Amino acid sequence: MYVLLYTxxxxxAILPLFLYLRNPYFTQDLRYTVTCVLxxxxxxxxxRSKPFxxxxxxxxxxxxxxxxxxxxxxxxxxxxxRDVDKQSNKLAxxxxxxxxxxxxDTVALFMGNxxxxxxxxxxxxxxxxxxxxxxxxxxxxxxLHCFTCCGTNVLLAASELRGAVEEVLPTLREQxxxxxxxxxxxxxxxxxxxxxxxxxxxxxxxxxxxxxxQLRSKVTLKSPALYIYTSxxxxxxxxAVITHEKLYMASSMQAISGVASDDVIYIYLPLYHSAxxxxxxxxxxxxGSTVVLRRKFSASNFWxxxxxxxxxxxxxxxxxxxxxxxxxxxxxxxxHKVRLALGNGLRADTWSEFLQRFGDIRVCECYGATEGxxxxxxxxxxxxxxxxxxxxxxxxxxxxxxxxREEPVKDSRGFCIKVPKGETGLLVAKITAQxxxxxxxxxxxxxxxxxxxxxxxxxxxxFNSGDLLRIDHEGFVYFMDRIGDTFRWKGENVATTExxxxxxxxxxxxxxxxxxxxxxxxxxxxxxxxIKLKGDMEFDSKATLEHVKTSLPSYARxxxxxxxxxxxxTGTFKHMKVKLVEEGFNPSMMQDRLYxxxxxxxxxxxxxxxxxxxxxxxxxx
Numbered sequence: 001m002y003v004l005l006y007t008x009x010x011x012x013a014i015l016p017l018f019l020y021l022r023n024p025y026f027t028q029d030l031r032y033t034v035t036c037v038l039x040x041x042x043x044x045x046x047x048r049s050k051p052f053x054x055x056x057x058x059x060x061x062x063x064x065x066x067x068x069x070x071x072x073x074x075x076x077x078x079x080x081x082r083d084v085d086k087q088s089n090k091l092a093x094x095x096x097x098x099x100x101x102x103x104x105d106t107v108a109l110f111m112g113n114x115x116x117x118x119x120x121x122x123x124x125x126x127x128x129x130x131x132x133x134x135x136x137x138x139x140x141x142x143x144l145h146c147f148t149c150c151g152t153n154v155l156l157a158a159s160e161l162r163g164a165v166e167e168v169l170p171t172l173r174e175q176x177x178x179x180x181x182x183x184x185x186x187x188x189x190x191x192x193x194x195x196x197x198x199x200x201x202x203x204x205x206x207x208x209x210x211x212x213x214q215l216r217s218k219v220t221l222k223s224p225a226l227y228i229y230t231s232x233x234x235x236x237x238x239x240a241v242i243t244h245e246k247l248y249m250a251s252s253m254q255a256i257s258g259v260a261s262d263d264v265i266y267i268y269l270p271l272y273h274s275a276x277x278x279x280x281x282x283x284x285x286x287x288g289s290t291v292v293l294r295r296k297f298s299a300s301n302f303w304x305x306x307x308x309x310x311x312x313x314x315x316x317x318x319x320x321x322x323x324x325x326x327x328x329x330x331x332x333x334x335x336h337k338v339r340l341a342l343g344n345g346l347r348a349d350t351w352s353e354f355l356q357r358f359g360d361i362r363v364c365e366c367y368g369a370t371e372g373x374x375x376x377x378x379x380x381x382x383x384x385x386x387x388x389x390x391x392x393x394x395x396x397x398x399x400x401x402x403x404x405r406e407e408p409v410k411d412s413r414g415f416c417i418k419v420p421k422g423e424t425g426l427l428v429a430k431i432t433a434q435x436x437x438x439x440x441x442x443x444x445x446x447x448x449x450x451x452x453x454x455x456x457x458x459x460x461x462x463f464n465s466g467d468l469l470r471i472d473h474e475g476f477v478y479f480m481d482r483i484g485d486t487f488r489w490k491g492e493n494v495a496t497t498e499x500x501x502x503x504x505x506x507x508x509x510x511x512x513x514x515x516x517x518x519x520x521x522x523x524x525x526x527x528x529x530x531i532k533l534k535g536d537m538e539f540d541s542k543a544t545l546e547h548v549k550t551s552l553p554s555y556a557r558x559x560x561x562x563x564x565x566x567x568x569x570t571g572t573f574k575h576m577k578v579k580l581v582e583e584g585f586n587p588s589m590m591q592d593r594l595y596x597x598x599x600x601x602x603x604x605x606x607x608x609x610x611x612x613x614x615x616x617x618x619x620x621x
Contacts, residue, residue, distance in 0.1 A: 088122035103128030128216030348384030374429035487516030
């Protein structure tokens with residue numbers, strides 16, 4: 001019996017070593033799994049609670065727990081959790097009295113980052129309203145489209161955006177949208193018919209006492225809490241429906257990443273986007289931490305802000321980290337308290353450079369889409385990966401995708417083909433009652449386009465992420481490209497992400513935006529790149545040619561290069577491609593310098609005569 005006992009004990013003693021040898025990330029996998037299980041239990045307990053527990057309730061609990069704790073630090077002002085609660089109570093009453101806002105209304109917020117943004121959102125939540133978070137950079141047609149698609153009843157705009165509102169005012173009045181501009185008393189005298197001023201004095205005159213929860217009694221877990229718009233890189237923005245259930249679940253990203261209540265998070269990303277609002281703001285509320293809010297990103301002030309406010313957690317998205325790495329080096333680059341960077345879209349080369357320059361900061365790269373219900377977190381910190389799949393956490397299926405036909409690759413039975421590890425495939429996620437896909441507001445066509453039916457078995461339903469990913473043999477997940485960004489040329493798929501990464505390795509090129517353009521008489525799209533040069537450097541056509549020839553196959557080399565002073569990006573630093581694709585490679589459509597890759601001469605200046613020769617088929621690509 002003792003022999004058996006000793007054998008069992010010995011087996012238990014070497015079990016960790018055995019598991020480590022099989023999986024060197026076992027400890028991190030286990031820790032992450034325990035965190036997810038505890039979070040899942042908490043969320044399910046919240047789902048079963050009656051009345052349901054919303055993000056607003058979470059905020060009110062934090063007010064009770066630490067009323068005097070700093071919640072928002074903005075420029076020279078600071079607000080405690082109690083301050084924000086009282087300000088939102090005042091605003092809720094002012095909106096109810098002066099704007100007739102009531103439960104079930106959709107209210108659009110058209111303003112930049114400022115504490116008032118947070119006050120208004122909480123006020124609307126207390127009244128049982130939905131908030132549509134508008135991109136303050138959009139104008140005219142796009143602005144009207146955003147109002148229409150989510151059925152806005154009321155528009156609240158910052159005073160500096162009055163001009164943009166007045167441009168579309170006739171249509172807003174036709175749609176019976178009540179328009180209010182936030183301002184001071186003197187602005188009430190600057191009357192424009194159809195535009196009302198909600199002055200600070202009216203707000204401050206209102207009571208700051210708690211509101212009756214019955215004002216939001218009809219709101220449920222499945223009710224829309226927010227409408228957050230897609231960035232519109234490929235067309236007009238779409239309003240993704242964020243239910244109260246999804247808002248609470250998505251706000252748990254900080255908890256999973258290891259953010260604690262004593263952390264200070266720096267938010268400069270726009271609050272109209274899911275990264276700034278959900279990963280940043282409501283994630284901080286869920287943790288009960290402090291937010292340092294900035295109007296917009298500034299590379300020159302970034303680290304000074306972090307030092308001044310003792311920031312411990314930063315967010316990033318898109319090109320932000322590269323902007324920081326390209327800023328002038330300073331002796332105090334490593335003098336800060338930042339321990340965690342949370343975000344997405346960080347390229348491997350920039351990742352390594354960032355850590356080398358700014359110190360031992362844990363980078364937690366994430367993957368997800370505003371409208372989607374699938375995501376990954378790189379909790380290991382593997383450079384270049386967007387997440388990790390492991391034995392407890394297999395949330396996605398992968399399958400082949402034909403980019404030429406824009407449809408899934410299917411087998412003889414008509415079902416999709418699962419892609420083995422090591423190969424690139426389209427990420428899809430099963431849609432179920434437990435994992436719903438809410439889609440886009442008042443846009444059934446676009447919602448249906450994101451759904452795939454009969455994927456692996458008859459009758460199943462999956463969400464189409466539109467993203468091409470790869471899982472390596474250790475389970476790490478890598479982003480390869482977006483389907484819309486991948487184009488086909490000479491019978492081959494060209495991944496814009498890969499071409500971009502190679503172009504920015506050329507000494508003179510600081511930034512690149514790669515896309516495909518149509519050429520008369522040719523199938524598919526030929527590669528083209530808009531680039532921004534470094535500093536005062538000139539375009540080095542010879543070095544560019546040598547690099548693309550040694551690093552890219554012939555079909556992937558950009559045949560046209562367009563040099564711009566700056567590359568157009570969205571509010572979340574994603575490259576805009578639509579206008580570039582429309583303008584194509586016609587020199588008469590642009591003022592920028594344009595170069596053409598001539599097989600025997602390399603990159604040479606593009607002329608109108610050359611354009612006509614290519615279009616007429618005299619020059620064959």
